[in-house]
Amino acid sequence: MNFCKLKLIFYMAAIVYMATGCNTKEEENTDEKPPNILFIMSDDHAYQAISAYGHDLNETPNIDRIANEGAIFTRATVTNSICAPSRAVLLTGKHSFVNGKVDNVQPFDWNQDNFPKLLQANGYQTALIGKIHLDGLPQGFDYSMVLPGQGNYYNPDFLVDGKKTRFEGYVTDITTDEALKWLETGRDKEKPFALMYHQKAPHRNWKPAEEYLTLYDDKDFTPPASFFDQETNYVGRGTAAKTQEMEIDGHARWGHDFKMEVDPYGDSTGFANELKRFNPEQLAKWKAAYDPKNEAFKKAFGQGDESTFSAEKKREIAHWKFNRYIKDYLRTIKSVDDGVGEVLDYLEANGLAENTIVVYTSDQGFYLGEHGWFDKRFMYEESFRTPLLVRYPKEIKAGTKIDKLVQNLDFAPTFLDYAGVETPKEMQGESFRKLVSGESGEWRDAVYYTYYEYPSVHMVKRHYGVATDRYKLMHFYYDIDEWEMYDLKTDPSEMNNVYDDPEYAEVRTMMHERLKGLREKYGDSDENDKKYLDAYLEARKK
Incomplete structure (x- = not known):
């Protein structure tokens, strides 16, 4: 990974800090300083795949630290479950039909107010590092390093203050490294900071880092109870559920999603083109991990006319597809969790943890096989709900649990509230500061989507x-x-x-x-x- 030497310095600093108990410069007079804001967002991270939520699917010890030391929200939701519109809402504090970004096609107007602009105008230094998925040069940031569009998992391009630059390595690690670099050397340490540290993972098509290519190979995941929903044609639901195209067994692709260069019928999938982005060392490790697994599947299930397969064989193939999907998805989350741990360690090592609001969330929820699906978009619970964990030791008690209907609409007013900045009247969200501190239990009892x-x-x-x-x-x-x-x-x-x-x-x-x-x-x-x-x-x- 890049930035290794600087990381070693961070860890050495942490040892010295714990050994001496000495205050660092940034610890002094924190009561007089506005809080820093570290806003961590991943893409398509389902709440079911964070161990703090208790679903026993995977382990996310570093993300869980935020919940254990702060608050976990059990009914956080989004106003529009799709990437770019969700991000526009969190920036502006306005519903999609007000900020204009209703889908991934319509342009986003950066000229409108957003909370980073308002923080900038009130003494904060701001940065956006990672994914934003909104066209145009980001406004409101002293520094921006963003992926163009969806970005690539391996050897990605970034737009660094608008200039396209190729980075060698894995996108999650690079995003973490650059966030740490900005915290250490890129900011004015006399100013409060607001850093939006946004990961691409676990967005489709779930390419894991080199060190996690075989993680979970020894595990067989059981699909959710509703995984074979399609066999009953979604009885009890309407047309929308029946006509979607997001079934793991039916719409996911042998190449792009299941990582096969040649499908079980001997046809090229086009996935080899995606592997051209890998360098020789990365490609060798990838093929060593995936080729044997792919060949084992083909040997076990063979080729032939699927219409002649027995119901049992079809279910076995669907089970394999689910496992290939969920393992790759969770492997990418492992790298996200590693990065969260590194950034939390940096805050602690540099005396910043006490006066920094740390938020972990996703731009929406995601289906992990429920109803047989992947992706999001629906107002059904798995994509409507999103994980939300918040730590701020000065105001939030460890182990706090919030079951109120908070939305991504509320991030902008909440951050402005913490910073002591007046919220513009056109923002439609509400600050949940008093809710999460326990000062008030009053909150909305319904949300709109x-x-x-x-x-x-x-x-x-x-x-x-x-x-x-x-x-x-x-x-x-x-x-x-x-x-x-x-x-x-x-x-x-x-x-x-x-x-x-x-x-x-x-x-x-x-x-x-x-x-x-x-x-x-x-x-x-x-x-x-x-x-x-x-x-x-x-x-x-x-």
Whole structure:
């Protein structure tokens, strides 16, 4: 890895610090300094894949440190479960239909206010390192080093203050190294800092680092209970669930997703083109890890006409696909967790931990085989919910648990609140500072959601909806007109649409009223839906 010598200095400093108990310069008079902000975001990191949430899927000891030493949010949600719009919301504190970034196609207007700009104007030094997935030169940052678009896992290009530069190595490690480098040598240590340290992983197509290519090879993961949902054609759900294109066994690709250069039928998958980015040493390690596993699968399951396979054999193949997917996904998270540990160690070694707000989150949730799916987009729970862990020793008690409906809409007002900066009236989120400190238990009891990117990849229908702590109401529109409602208390996996159930008639009326109220509160309307649909369809023509 790059930056090894500097890391060694960090660790030596930590030893000296613990041995002597001496205060460093940055520790002095912290009560008089605004807090630093370290905002860590990964891409598509499901809450199910953070061990602090108790799902026993993998171990994330460093991310868990933030929860153990601070707060864990169990019902944090997003306003729009797709990458670029989610990031626009967190920057601006405004819903997608207000900030204009409703999908991955529409442009983002960097000229509008965002919380880093406001922190900059009030004495903070700001940096953005990693993934942002918003076109244009980032505004509000003294320093930016961002991936163009989705970026690459191996030997990625970065736009360093707008200038394209190739970096040798693994993207997660490089992002961590550069974040540490900026903390140590790139900032003015007399100023409070706000660092957005944003990882590409675990975004599709889940290429693990060299040291983790064989992690979990000795483990067989059991798919979620709803993994074979498609066998019943998603009974109990509507058209949207039945017509999506995000099934692990059906829509994931032998090459791009399952890492085969030649599929089980002897056809080239095109994955070899992706491997051209690797240097010879990286490629040799990759092929040594994946070629034997791929050949073993082909030998075990053979070739032939899938329509003639028995139901048992089809399930075995689906099980293999799930394991290839989930292992690669979790392998990339291992590197993310390593990086979080390095940055937390740096804060502690340099006397910064006490006065630094550390946030770990993702731009949305993700399906890890639930309903047989990968990806996100739906308002169903796995993609609607996102992990959120916050540590700030001066105000947040270790072991705090928050079950309120916090959204990514709330990040901007919260950071400004901590920094003592007035929140602009046009920001629609709320500061959760008093909530997480325990000073106040008052909070919203319903949240609003929108999704626009259809027709497009994965073919998830356009929809909007409202969620309370127990119920969820969704309207799927454009080429269909269907309503779905779920009782999360009796049906946490959202398998049974109760919208037309007479026993839920009063609940349905109540949820429609809540939906109408939130659309009015935030300024959404059918006219907005049509405006952004027309703009999207026009953009796709180009």
